[in-house]
Amino acid sequence: MFGSLLRQMLAPAPHRLPEPDADLALAALLVRLARADDSYGGVEAARIDRVLATRRGLSLTDATALRREAEAMEAEAPDTVRFTRALKEAVDYDHRTGVLEAMWEVALADGARDAEEDAVIRLVANLLGVNDRDSALARQRVEGRRG
Numbered sequence: 001m002f003g004s005l006l007r008q009m010l011a012p013a014p015h016r017l018p019e020p021d022a023d024l025a026l027a028a029l030l031v032r033l034a035r036a037d038d039s040y041g042g043v044e045a046a047r048i049d050r051v052l053a054t055r056r057g058l059s060l061t062d063a064t065a066l067r068r069e070a071e072a073m074e075a076e077a078p079d080t081v082r083f084t085r086a087l088k089e090a091v092d093y094d095h096r097t098g099v100l101e102a103m104w105e106v107a108l109a110d111g112a113r114d115a116e117e118d119a120v121i122r123l124v125a126n127l128l129g130v131n132d133r134d135s136a137l138a139r140q141r142v143e144g145r146r147g
Contacts, residue, residue, distance in 0.1 A: 022090040023056050026099060027070030029083045030106050036116040047109035051102045084127035096128040097138050104142040
């Protein structure tokens with residue numbers, strides 16, 4: 001599955017991804033975000049696992065396996081554009097704002113906002129076609145749940 005997804009993402013115009021590939025693209029995007037500040041560790045990995053389990057209806061074991069596969073894919077993928085293009089074509093607008101919420105959950109896992117992570121989220125929002133207002137609302141929903 002990893003090789004197939006990577007070939008699709010490296011193609012000039014990736015095709016619409018089947019559901020498992022969309023899940024893997026989301027997971028890889030979350031890993032890319034977590035690695036943006038060069039301090040990817042257990043707290044962020046655990047948060048990615050919980051986000052994937054909750055948002056995708058996976059067991060924690062399956063979410064962890066997906067994250068590990070995504071870590072390998074993210075390390076090999078050339079850029080963020082291909083992840084977001086694949087997701088933009090695979091999910092509707094409401095789910096794309098959900099992607100941003102998932103990203104904010106990971107970015108805020110360590111209790112602090114980071115400029116590098118903020119920059120990745122801004123880039124992803126733009127590439128996903130999510131307007132500034134909806135992007136800000138996604139962040140506020142996550143901050144509100146964190147209390």
